Amino acid sequence: MADGDPTALVTAAAGGDTQAWNALVERYAPLVHATCRRWRLDAADAADVSQTVWLRLVENLPKLREPKALPGWLMTTAAHECTRFYRSRQRERPDDLTSLLDRTPADDTDPVDAGLIRDELHAAMRVAFAELPERCRTLFSLLMTDPPAAYTEISTRLAMPCGAIGPTRSRCLDRLRRSAALQTLIADAGHAVRR
Amino acid sequence: MISNDWQESDEALLQVLTQALHTPDPTPASVREAARAVYTWRTIDAELAELVHDSRVDELAMAGLRAEEADLRTLSFESSTLTIELGVSTTALLGQLVPPGPTEVTVHREGSAAYTIPVDPDGTFRIAPPPTGLITLTCADVVTAAFRL
Structure with a gap:
């Protein structure tokens, strides 16, 4: 279960495996929470809406069509539940202008918002990293030490010729970039620009 | 940036x-x-009735809405076999099953024991005072999506 793809965890959780569920929570809860925060929910509201997102996942586990795309599903569901939250608050307090103003996700030209956006990016990166094959994770861990491990050491640790390290590094980075979590962020940013 | x-x-x-x-x-x-x-909210033998309408979310606040209308929250849940309509006021929750048939509804509430209430032959049921917190209703083999009251 240490490896990558969430499909096995989703299948096991749908079948009643509590440990698999807890493993999904461990890996993805920070991303759901960071997305709610990026929608400018305060700490208490972000906690409530996060919990609702996980409820939606429990309800939909058996029919989740693409378990591999789970991070994207979670982020989209979080955005949907945040929108619902704002609409219900607007109805309860129609005169509360802030509830209208707050309806847009954070904007990165504002310094406070920039922190929320960075937190979400970091959460998405950690998810994308966790989903990588073990070989890529080991390689990145070696490259991220300070100072970075020498190619000869990496070559020994990964049983890989020195000449293969560069191409493997770029394949692994490409995989990271194509992860569902980061692709969902990129798609969202595209919407933001068009808005 | x-x-x-x-x-x-x-x-x-x-x-x-x-x-x-x-x-x-x-x-x-x-x-x-x-x-x-x-x-623990996972249900295995029941079909999910999705929340398809919630007046608190789906109807924008309107100026001039009478207070008693604004206080009534309506929710609709749909599965392939059953529709569950709820009207919730501060004093009671009224429910309607379409089509009628199931004779009881089980109320699950976060952090407390489930309980069962009778449904009359017309498919209506009443819970007073209304439950609060995170809730699901189960009738026959259908369970509603969890909702907050």
Whole structure:
């Protein structure tokens, strides 16, 4: 279960495996929470809406069509539940202008918002990293030490010729970039620009 | 501005990844606990009735709405076999099953024991005072999506 793809965890959780569920929570809860925060929910509201997102996942586990795309599903569901939250608050307090103003996700030209956006990016990166094959994770861990491990050491640790390290590094980075979590962020940013 | 260079450049991507893995996770422990806890809401033998309408979300607040109308919240849940309509006021929850048939509804509430209430032959039921908190209703082999009252 240490490896990558969430499909096995989703299948096991749908079948009643509590440990698999807890493993999904461990890996993805920070991303759901960071997305709610990026929608400018305060700490208490972000906690409530996060919990609702996980409820939606429990309800939909058996029919989740693409378990591999789970991070994207979670982020989209979080955005949907945040929108619902704002609409219900607007109805309860129609005169509360802030509830209208707050309806847009954070904007990165504002310094406070920039922190929320960075937190979400970091959460998405950690998810994308966790989903990588073990070989890529080991390689990145070696490259991220300070100072970075020498190619000869990496070559020994990964049983890989020195000449293969560069191409493997770029394949692994490409995989990271194509992860569902980061692709969902990129798609969202595209919407933001068009808005 | 947050640089989006990582979308194109390998060096920038590796740099953001390094920062991400070296930054402490700010998620409160209670958020993870709440997410772990909702697993007990998993139902295996029941079909999900999705929330298709919630007046509090789907109807925009209107100026001039009478107070008693504004106080009544309506919710609709649909499965392939059953529709469950709810009207919730401060004093009671009224429910209607379409089509009628099931003779009882089970109310599950976060943090307390489930209980069962009778449904009359017309498919209506009443809970007074209305339950509060996170709730699901189960009737026959259909369970509603969880909702908050």
